[in-house]
Amino acid sequence: MICAVVHTYNEEANIARCLSSLSWVDEIVLIDMGSTDKTLKIAKDYQAKTYAHPYTGFVEPARNFGIAKAKGDWIIIIDADEEIPASLALFLAKETKFCKTDFFRIPRKNLIFNKWIRHTGWWPDYQIRFFRKGAVSWTEKIHGIPLTKGTGIDLDPNEDFSIVHYNYQSIEQYLLRLNRYSAISAKELFLANKKFSYKDLFEKPLKEFINRFFLWQGYKDGIHGLGLSLLQSFSELVVYLKLWELEKYKEQKIVKQEIQNEFLKANKELNYWFTDLLLKDSKNEIARFILKFKRKLRIYG
Secondary structure (H helix, E strand, C coil): CEEEEEEECCCCCCHHHHHHCCCCCCEEEEEECCCCCCHHHHHHCCCCEEEECCCCCCCHHHHHHHHHHCCCCEEEEEECCEECCHHHHHHHHHHHHHCCCCEEEECEEEEECCEECCCCCCCCCCEEEEEECCCEECCCCCCCCCEECCCEEECCCCHHHCEEEECCCCHHHHHHHHHHHHHHHHHHHHHCCCCCCCCHHHHHHHHHHHHHHHHCCHHHHHHHHHHHHHHHHHHHHHHHHHHHHHCCCCCCCCCHHHHHHHHHHHHHHHHHHHHHHHHHHCCCHHHHHHHHHHHHHCCCC
C-alpha cells in the first residue's frame, strides 16, 4: 500500500494539479495548517484524508505528523506546489513490488520564473521523498536534512523521472517567502547561540553568490541564473540582519579601514571568479596565458 502525504496552507492555485498526479497511490493524507481559501474544498474531490496541524511556516513538522497518520507501507512526500509525472509514478509503483531499498533520492525539476532552472544549485536538487514507512523522518528545522534508516539509492538525473516543482512564480512570491524563511533561519541561529558580526553582512552573501553563480554555474541559466544568485545572496544578508535584530540591534564598533578591507576582499574574490570564467570561455592561447597569470597572482584590470 502506498500513501501520499501532502502539506498545505492556502494552496487553492496548486492543490488540484498536485492531487491529480497522485491517482496511482492508495491513500492521500493531507496535513493542513489552517488554510482560509478553497484548498480543503478542492481536496475533498480527491478523497484526501484531511488532518489539521498548527501553522509553523515551514513543512518539516507537518511531514512527520502526516507520516504518523499514514497507513501505507510506502510513503511518498509531495508538497502542494509539486506534481509526480506519470513516468515517475509508474516506476515507483513497480519498485515497491520487488526492491530491497528503503528510500529513494529523487531529482526535482524546479520551474522558477517560467523556466526550468538547470544550474544555480537547483538541479538535480535530490529529495528523499519515497520510502518505506519508518525509514525516514524529518528534523524540526527549516530545510533540514531528513534522518534515514536502511539503504537508499539515487535515481538518475532524468527529467522524466523527477518531481516537478512549480517553485517561485513571481518576484513578489519570492520576497514573501524570503521574509518568512529568513525570520525562521535567524531565530534558529539565535537559539544556537550564533553571535552576529557585521563581517557576516559581507561574507555570507558573497559566499552565496559565488556558490550559485560560479561554482553551481548559474551563469548558464542566463538572466534567471544571475537574478536568482543575487536574490539568494540578498536572502543571506537579510538572515544576518534579522539575527542582529534578535540581539536588540546591539552596537558594534565600525572601523572604516576594516569596512574598506572587506569591500576590497570581496572585489578580489569576484574578480578571481570572473577571470576564471573568462579563462574557461577563451580559446586564444595568448589570452589564456595572460588570464592564468592574472588569476594566479590575483592581478586584475
